[in-house]
Amino acid sequence: MHGMTFLRTSAATLFVFAVGSSSAWAQTDPKATEQWDPVPKVVTPGNPNSAPPSDAVVLFGGKDIAQWEASKDHSPAHWKVHDGILTVDKTSGNIQTKQKFKSYQLHLEWQVPKDITGEGQGRGNSGVFLASTGPGDEGYEVQIMDSFNNPTYVNGQAGSVYKQSAPLVNAMRKPGEWQTYDIVWTAPVFAADGSVKSPAYVTLFHNGVLVQNHTELAGETFYIGKPKYNPYTEAPIKLQAHGDHSQPISFRNIWVRPLD
Numbered sequence: 001m002h003g004m005t006f007l008r009t010s011a012a013t014l015f016v017f018a019v020g021s022s023s024a025w026a027q028t029d030p031k032a033t034e035q036w037d038p039v040p041k042v043v044t045p046g047n048p049n050s051a052p053p054s055d056a057v058v059l060f061g062g063k064d065i066a067q068w069e070a071s072k073d074h075s076p077a078h079w080k081v082h083d084g085i086l087t088v089d090k091t092s093g094n095i096q097t098k099q100k101f102k103s104y105q106l107h108l109e110w111q112v113p114k115d116i117t118g119e120g121q122g123r124g125n126s127g128v129f130l131a132s133t134g135p136g137d138e139g140y141e142v143q144i145m146d147s148f149n150n151p152t153y154v155n156g157q158a159g160s161v162y163k164q165s166a167p168l169v170n171a172m173r174k175p176g177e178w179q180t181y182d183i184v185w186t187a188p189v190f191a192a193d194g195s196v197k198s199p200a201y202v203t204l205f206h207n208g209v210l211v212q213n214h215t216e217l218a219g220e221t222f223y224i225g226k227p228k229y230n231p232y233t234e235a236p237i238k239l240q241a242h243g244d245h246s247q248p249i250s251f252r253n254i255w256v257r258p259l260d
Contacts, residue, residue, distance in 0.1 A: 052255035088248035096236040114176025132238035167211035
């Protein structure tokens with residue numbers, strides 16, 4: 001009996017020794033932490049970097065607005081296309097993409113006129129709604145306006161998640177210069193009963209400067225009242241035609257990369 005006990009103990013000891021040796025080997029061999037699958041697909045970047053990469057959906061490339069429609073009734077969009085840019089038309093209202101999206105990477109460039117006048121929210125006001133959930137100003141808005149030497153409430157200046165999150169810094173260029181937004185939008189996910197399984201997040205670079213760092217949203221944007229979520233599965237991207245039409249904002253080079 002003593003011999004059998006000794007043999008069982010020895011076997012267990014040998015097993016523990018073997019496992020320990022394997023673990024020690026894994027910690028000293030660089031191949032043990034190498035991952036080979038799955039292989040990422042090849043995407044050719046744009047040149048320059050603001051140009052659309054090979055897997056992007058070009059929403060406005062300077063020629064037409066075939067990818068857009070009027071938000072109010074889904075009729076053809078009638079903003080003005082001229083000299084490779086897209087300018088807000090005061091009679092047409094908001095426009096949105098015909099295609100709907102979930103999570104994505106978005107690039108767009110925008111410009112307020114060099115001779116812009118007014119102050120506060122009445123100075124070059126517009127917005128990009130990362131998910132448009134209705135015909136008006138419903139959805140999740142990143143603010144667009146002239147914030148160069150133009151004080152206003154900080155969660156309403158350029159680079160803010162409107163009425164929710166002020167930008168980390170003010171990265172605004174002078175009026176007349178082109179501004180760049182690079183946005184990563186993580187769409188909210190809803191349960192079957194409409195409750196929020198995971199909230200929305202937005203990361204925003206304004207002119208190459210990080211101004212929203214994976215910011216968690218409390219819901220949709222509202223001009224009056226607190227944000228709240230309304231369930232949806234996918235939605236278009238919307239550009240706002242604000243009431244400030246005397247000196248309309250222009251856009252160019254808009255593309256999106258769906259992430260799901």
